[in-house]
Amino acid sequence: MKVESSLQAVANGLRPHDDGLIASCRFDWGGGETIGEEAILEAMSARPLLGVADALLIQSPTGAALIGTDDALFADIYDGRIGRLWRVGVASGLGAEPAVDVAFDPDLNQSRGDIMFNAGDHPGLNSAQAATVVKAAHDLLARAHSVPLFRARVFVIRVVAAGPDMAILAAVHRMSGGAVRTGGFGFGVAAICPDKAIWMLDPMPARPWTARL
C-alpha cells in the first residue's frame, strides 16, 4: 500500500508521506536525468502521469511499476521506499544536456545480439520467468522495429515479478536507417499479466551526435 501511494503521489508531482521518495533517488526520463526529491517532483508536477487512478501496479519487495495510460513509472524499492525511478513512454521533460557521445559496438560479434539479458542480474527469477522476460524483450524489440530502423537492441535492466504478473524495464538502443543515421538510448517497459500485456517505448532519440567534448 505504501509503495502504491508513494508512486501515485510522485506520478502526480506530489511529495509522498514518510520519506516514500528517498533523498538520493535518481530519476531517468528519456535522455535526461536528475536526482533528489525537489527536482523529481518539479518535473513530474509539470507533466503528471495520465491515468494514475486506474493505473496497473506490479510490485515486488525490490521493485515496482505503475503503468498509466500513455506512460509508466518504474522504481527500485528499498524497504518500501522509492530509491531509483524511471519514466518511460513519453518525451522527456527534463531537458537535454550536452553530452559526449560514445562510439560503440553493441554486439562484439558478427552474430547480432538483439537481446542483452543475464538472468543472474535478477535474483529469484525461475527459468519459466526468465523465458517470459526473453519473450517480452523480443516483443519490445519488435515494437521498436515497427518503424524502419537500421538497428535496435534491448538491454534488460530490471525485472519485477509478482505472482503471475511481471514488469520489465529495458534500455533500448535504436539507430535509424539511411545514409546518415541518428539514434541513441531510450527506455521501454513491458507489463505481462495473465489477462493483458502492455508495451511502452520512449520516442525515438533524435539528438545530434557529438563524440567530442
Added chain:
Amino acid sequence: MTNGMTRWDQSPDVLSPVGQPIAALLAHGPHRQRLDGFDPVYRDIVDYIIRCTHRIWEEKNIGLCRTHYSADCVMHTLAGPATGMELVTQNTIGSLASYADRVVIGEDVIWSEDAEQVFYSSHRITSRSTHLGDEALVGAATMRSAGVTTIADCKVIANRIVEEWLVRDNARALWQVDADPHAVATTAAEDDRIGDQARHDWRARWIADTRTLPDVPIPQGHPATLSATMLRLAFADDLYGEAAQTLSPACELRWPSNRRGFGRGFWIGCAMQLTTMLHQRAFRLEHVAARPLPDGDVAVALRWSLAGFHKSVGAWGAPSGRELLLMAVSHLRLRGGFVVEDVTVFDEVSALRQIAGGLGA
C-alpha cells in the same frame, strides 16, 4: 586480517547509505564501530562522512573543516594539490557563496580500514543547487539549475581527513551554467604558464608514479580483484573484449560529460575514447575498497590514474603531443560476480587544461 586491516565484509552493522532515507542516515544513536579520537556524535565511519558533510555543507557550519581536516592535509585534484584546513575552509565558503542552496546527496560511501583506525572512504556525491552567486571561473550568477557527481576519497584518522583525492565531472558542471569547458581550460592554462613553474612539479611526479609504481596490492579474495583486472586489461593491455567479460551484458554505465549507456560494447567505447588519444600509456591502480550493499550486491571503489601522450584526435580535439595525466574513481556494483553498474568520474576540464599547455612542463 593483519595490521589492523578490516576485511571488506566485516562490521555488518555499518551500513551503506544506499536505499536509506536521509532521516535514518542522520538519526542519532549508539555507536556501531570503534572510532578512536572521533567526535562522539559519529556512530561509524559512514555516519562520519555523511554527517560531517551535512553539517559543513547543508547546515553551513563550515568552520567544522578546522576540526575535520588536519592542519597539513593535502587535497589532490588535477588542478594541483591544495594544502591545509584553512584553504579547505575558504574554498568551501566560496562554493557555498555561489551555490547557497546546494544539497549534497550522498549516493554511497565505500570504505576500508587500511590499518588499525586508519580509515579510507570513497564518497560518491551528486549535488543539486542553483547558480545563485558570481564566481571566478564562470562569472556572473546565471540562476541555472546545477548538479554533478563528485567522488571524494578521504584518508581519515581520529576525526580528521589527513589526505583527500577529489574527482568531479567538471565539464558537465560548466555546461550546466552555460560556460565553455574549453574557454575555462584555456584561461586556466594561461595562468599556469605565469610565475614559478616549480609549483606544477606535482604533475610530473604523479605521472612518474603512474609509470613506475606497481598497482596497490589487493587482499586475497577481495571483490575488487576482477574489476581491477578489468581496468588493467583495457587500459594497459588493450584487451577490451576480455576486460568487458567482467560486466553483465546489460550493465549500466555512467561516465563523465553525460556518457550514459548500457552493455559491454558501450563500456569498451568509453575506455577506447581515452586510449585512442593517449599513446605510450601507463595505468596504475591506486586504491581499492569494497562494502556489502542491500540485497546481496557488493559495492567496489577503485581509484586509478592514467598517463599517456596525446597523439591522436579524439574526444578532446586535435592532438597536442603533451603528456597528460588523468585521475579517476570508479564505483562499481557487483551482482552474481558481474558488474551491473559502473559510475566512473574524472575531470575532463583538467585534461583540456593540460592540452592547452597548462600545469607545467
